Amino acid sequence: MTPQQIALVEASFAKVAPIAATAADLFYARLFETAPDLRPMFPDDLSEQKNKLMAMLGTVVAGLRRLDTLLPAVQALGRRHAAYGVSAEQYAPVGGALLWTLEQGLGAAFTTEVKQAWTAAYTVLSQTMIEADRVSLKAA
Numbered sequence: 687m688t689p690q691q692i693a694l695v696e697a698s699f700a701k702v703a704p705i706a707a708t709a710a711d712l713f714y715a716r717l718f719e720t721a722p723d724l725r726p727m728f729p730d731d732l733s734e735q736k737n738k739l740m741a742m743l744g745t746v747v748a749g750l751r752r753l754d755t756l757l758p759a760v761q762a763l764g765r766r767h768a769a770y771g772v773s774a775e776q777y778a779p780v781g782g783a784l785l786w787t788l789e790q791g792l793g794a795a796f797t798t799e800v801k802q803a804w805t806a807a808y809t810v811l812s813q814t815m816i817e818a819d820r821v822s823l824k825a826a
């Protein structure tokens with residue numbers, strides 16, 4: 687990610703943060719509409735899940751400028767996801783629902799540059815999570 691992209695992700699996340707609860711509602715509604723097969727993987731009551739997701743996104747966004755110190759936490763998150771039964775392919779619909787949610791929340795502020803910046807951020811994040819199992823031996 688370029689420094690400019692990091693700044694765009696930070697600025698746009700700051701706009702969504704005040705409506706985090708609504709954004710989380712929109713995100714899961716969209717995710718299960720576009721990928722209904724993922725619904726059984728989650729608990730019936732999503733309220734805890736919604737808080738955790740938004741908190742984790744906040745942590746990640748806040749850490750983009752020092753990605754190297756953030757990576758161990760993202761790798762650990764990836765290993766937990768592998769244990770939840772999440773496969774590499776399932777990261778795509780989640781990324782799609784995330785971008786869609788940002789578009790709803792930001793409206794006209796969701797410019798092409800902002801979209802590209804978030805796509806770059808989600809790619810780094812999801813690739814790190816997906817590869818965490820594979821590199822865990824090497825990193826240990």
Ligand code: HEM
Pocket residue numbers: 724727728729735738739742743763766767770772773776777778780811812
């Ligand atoms: C960048 C992407 C993602 C982030 C930031 C994220 C974040 C989180 C967080 C913070 C938790 C709480 C538990 C924990 O920390 O281990 C969690 C749980 C979970 N996530 Fe994700 N997640 C991501 C991608 C995905 C994807 C692609 C799936 C695929 C279906 C998924 C499915 C789940 C499931 C099933 C749980 C456990 C629910 C439960 O049983 O309580 N996540 N996620």
